[in-house]
Amino acid sequence: MSTAVRLKIEAIDKVFKRRDKPSIEALRNIDMEVAEGEFVSIVGASGSGKSTLLRIIDGLITPSGGRVLVDGRPVDRPGPDRAVVFQQDSLLPWKTVIDNVAYGLTLARVPKADAHRTAQRFIDVAGLHGFEHHYPHQLSGGMRQRVNVARALAVNPKILLLDEPFAALDAQTREIMQAELLSIWQETRKTVLLITHQIDEAVFLSDRVIVFSARPGTVREEIRVDLPRPRDLHVKRSPEFSGLVDHIWTLIEAEVRAGLRQG
Amino acid sequence: MRRLYELLEQDTRTAGLTRVAVSTVAVLVVWQLVSMVVTNRLLLVPPAEVAVALVKEVETGAMWTNAVATVTAVTTSFVVSVAIGIAVGLALASSQALSLTAGPVLGALNSVPIIALAPLFISWLGLGFASKFVLVIMVAVFPVVVTTEAGLRATDRQLVEAARSFNATRLQIFTTVTFPYALPFIVSGIRVAWARALVGIVVAEFFGSFAGFGFAILAASQTFDTARVLGYVIMLGAMGLIGSVLFAALERRLAPWRQE
Structure with a gap:
């Protein structure tokens, strides 16, 4: 694995100002780096600002302080070097699978034939072959998320969020x-930053897991996952895997419980 | 009987046409039966006599004259209403200030029976096309304004965020997300506008015109020619039905994901 830093986050703060209400400090002094080709996850209780950080990295919202660098260049708006796979359904319901996958390319004014050729390639990669002309509402939730992943990959980003x-x-x-x-x-060796609340998901997929604390979100601990690659689902039954999951769980358990009481 | 019922339940084009046929036949049968009880032909005439009256109107050419007058007036003013409605809805959805100041007035006008102003429009604009045109626009434009604004404001924020993350410009967000999302809303407003436009045209023709279905209905009723009155009412009903079916089909086509 190359050691070049692809994504660098420097002293990011984010405070949401609200009218007539106290402002919310979502993130405080976040520093982190993701190397080229690395798979990094951020886990944390709800309220740890992890989704906010992802939106700052993508450039959808601006931080109150600090900066985001991609390959050493600061970014402050969405760009073709980053693509997001969103949480909920963010597919266009009036477009077919292939048009949804080609969406980012169409916005970038790639000619339709080229956009469809590229889209087809990622439809195949995502296991959607044969569903090109279906509409999102005709697909299961899992299939729809495949379309979301294919759509993000189709624009050939350096970083997948x-x-x-x-x-x-x-x-x-x-x-x-x-x-x-x-x-x-x-297959693609993209640099990946995954936000999740599933600890086992983070450990299973990542080279490194970053644990956030809540309100305000700060980096609590970074954990290197040295499980051998390529990994398959059996790795989840190994003692090393359980040990890592347990460790992360104890880090955030108190905050999850506190969050429960606050409702 | 049972098999017919099962056919009617289906979601196919044949089933849809069969449903229309069955309910039309039912209305004709009831109409026929009632007209056998009510024998005063000033009050009600049986379907066959209405058909005869319609054929006669076609033969004398009166049908053609009236149809041309009504259809041209109602379609031109309807198309203009839709255009104005969408434009105003767009303006309201894109400007918060405009929406806050003009919105309440437009909302109030939407619930006021503007049709009551028909005599006034006719005294302003005279007998003929101009008064029909303005009256139809006044009654038909509001449903389009309201649904356009609502549709544009209803846009799924998740979809807008996804478009932004793919670096979409404001115009691209509008053309690829906001507007397609609003389209089915707008079409449902257009469907209502069509029904209102027909009411508008009839009333305008009652009060101030020398041709058209509304004029013909009024003329026929003044000579107690109930068959002709009902004949022209059926023509108007057919226009309403055709529009309603067309716009409903368009709505389904634009938003197939809403059906399931």
């Missing part, structure tokens, strides 16, 4: 999707 991509799926489908994401990553 995943915002709890499998949170809405049932447990079995989620397991399958995790394994598929891993094999897609192994």
